[in-house]
Amino acid sequence: MEALAAQLDRLDEALSLAVGEALDGNALAGCDDAELLRVLATASRLGRLVDAALVEATGHVHERCLTAERVDRLSTRMGCRDTNELLRRATRCSAQRASELVRAADAVHRRTALSSGELLTADYPSLREALGAGEVSSEALGGIVRALDKALPAATVAQRLAADTELAAAASGTAPDQAPPAGADDLRWQAQVWAMVLDQDGAEPREDRAQRLREIRVGRVRDGLASVRGYLLADVAAQLTLLTDAIDNPKRQPSFGPAADDDDPPERLADTRTAGQRRHDAFAAILTAAAGCADMPTLGGAAPTLTVVVRAEDLVAGVGFAHIDGIDEPVPLEVARHVGCCGKIERITCDSFGRILDIQVQDRIFTPQQRRAIATRDGGCVIPGCRIKAVCCEIHHAQEWAEGGPTSTDNGVTLCWFHHRTLGSSGWEVRIRDGVPEVRGPSWWDPHRRWRRAAKHPLWMRPRARTG
Numbered sequence: 001m002e003a004l005a006a007q008l009d010r011l012d013e014a015l016s017l018a019v020g021e022a023l024d025g026n027a028l029a030g031c032d033d034a035e036l037l038r039v040l041a042t043a044s045r046l047g048r049l050v051d052a053a054l055v056e057a058t059g060h061v062h063e064r065c066l067t068a069e070r071v072d073r074l075s076t077r078m079g080c081r082d083t084n085e086l087l088r089r090a091t092r093c094s095a096q097r098a099s100e101l102v103r104a105a106d107a108v109h110r111r112t113a114l115s116s117g118e119l120l121t122a123d124y125p126s127l128r129e130a131l132g133a134g135e136v137s138s139e140a141l142g143g144i145v146r147a148l149d150k151a152l153p154a155a156t157v158a159q160r161l162a163a164d165t166e167l168a169a170a171a172s173g174t175a176p177d178q179a180p181p182a183g184a185d186d187l188r189w190q191a192q193v194w195a196m197v198l199d200q201d202g203a204e205p206r207e208d209r210a211q212r213l214r215e216i217r218v219g220r221v222r223d224g225l226a227s228v229r230g231y232l233l234a235d236v237a238a239q240l241t242l243l244t245d246a247i248d249n250p251k252r253q254p255s256f257g258p259a260a261d262d263d264d265p266p267e268r269l270a271d272t273r274t275a276g277q278r279r280h281d282a283f284a285a286i287l288t289a290a291a292g293c294a295d296m297p298t299l300g301g302a303a304p305t306l307t308v309v310v311r312a313e314d315l316v317a318g319v320g321f322a323h324i325d326g327i328d329e330p331v332p333l334e335v336a337r338h339v340g341c342c343g344k345i346e347r348i349t350c351d352s353f354g355r356i357l358d359i360q361v362q363d364r365i366f367t368p369q370q371r372r373a374i375a376t377r378d379g380g381c382v383i384p385g386c387r388i389k390a391v392c393c394e395i396h397h398a399q400e401w402a403e404g405g406p407t408s409t410d411n412g413v414t415l416c417w418f419h420h421r422t423l424g425s426s427g428w429e430v431r432i433r434d435g436v437p438e439v440r441g442p443s444w445w446d447p448h449r450r451w452r453r454a455a456k457h458p459l460w461m462r463p464r465a466r467t468g
Helices: 004-024 033-066 083-091 095-108 125-132 138-149 157-172 184-198 203-213 234-247 275-291 312-317 333-341 368-378 417-421 458-467
Strands: 215-222 225-231 321-324 345-350 356-362 394-397 412-415 429-433 436-440 451-453
Touching (some): 095 125, 125 157, 138 157, 138 184, 275 417, 368 394, 394 417, 412 429
Antiparallel strands (some): 429 436
16 A cells, blocks of 8 residues: 555645646636635545544654653654644644644544553544544544533543534534534534533533633733733623623624715715724723713722823924823823813923922813713714714814813714724814714715714604605
8 A cells, every 4th residue: 555645745746736726827716606615615625634634643743752751752853842843843833733733633543552552442433533534624623622621521431422423423414413514613512512411510610710710911001002811701701792792883884985976975984993993992982981980989089080191282282292190101192182082181280390389170071961962962973884872982072172162062072982082183073063063074985075964863863864
């Protein structure tokens, strides 16, 4: 029988020719839909078969890296610290991928008994067969093993083999329910169900462990960003997801700007933010709302207050930096304007040595009654296309407070955190005329740059609908 390495070499040559034609000759461009989907299915099956070869080879490599004395181990003889490093060098994969291969190999590799030299049965024999038939990938196999390993201490061999048989059938599409072959996500979910069935008492220990490991860490600010790391309990993660979904409406639909001669641009705009950026902005809105909540505990006898310090001359000139208490790195002046728009201004006069000579407190905060009235009138963020509800918005002074604009309902408009933060640089402009907010979009959206009424409450939309 021809050696496996030689067979793979011949397949390598044939596959290289086919892929080269597809990439260099742009062969896929002329395929119809059915042919293109066939390429996807066949390429993915080839990938799973290659996975099988990788997993099987990894199993033998890992066995040779563990069973011998350290000096005689395969990894040591190849100048590597362990199996993971050897796999990374041999396959050019990441450390995470190498760990995934080892995990999969441990589950389906047939080890050799040290005493008798007998070839032992794999821990998951049915999944091993499915892997060899190209029905399950190493990614899916790794997800299955991660889920089932949590339940193995409480499971019998018969239970493990029953899970193995059913999951292999699901992967190959031969389960009794005649469902099509399951993908990696479905197989991982099914394995999690099996884990719960096999380990009925496992929920309580997992909860204890989760309680011990829960944490959030906020790193130091570097280049204007602070890293956030940690683990949320399941219910806390679910609550955060619900809040961010409520603020960042997932039903928004992308659209395009108007044509040059369009007198009435569409209200919906394409949101260029990534999903991660939208979650950040929703999280910022949650923090802002929480800080203003009456039930929030006090800090130092007062409500938790974000303090931003800036020199008056820098704010007027528009150059320089601001500083946030507790953050070493300076922040742009736009941060000071944004925070100051929603809060109090304390003007502190100091001499050249830093001695405080005078303190003047100027309140520019809209009252709860004013906020409710403005929110009712505007119905949400006034920027066209934004679907953030008014309850999650900030109140912006249409005429800047520093320029004499009053803190009144005739000078306040609702803006979401993102549009409020970027108002000075995005090209959007807001004003209030006859007590109603108006918005003027950037030239790329509306070449005519007309002012348009922005109130979105259904009550004010009805007359427009009748005349439309």
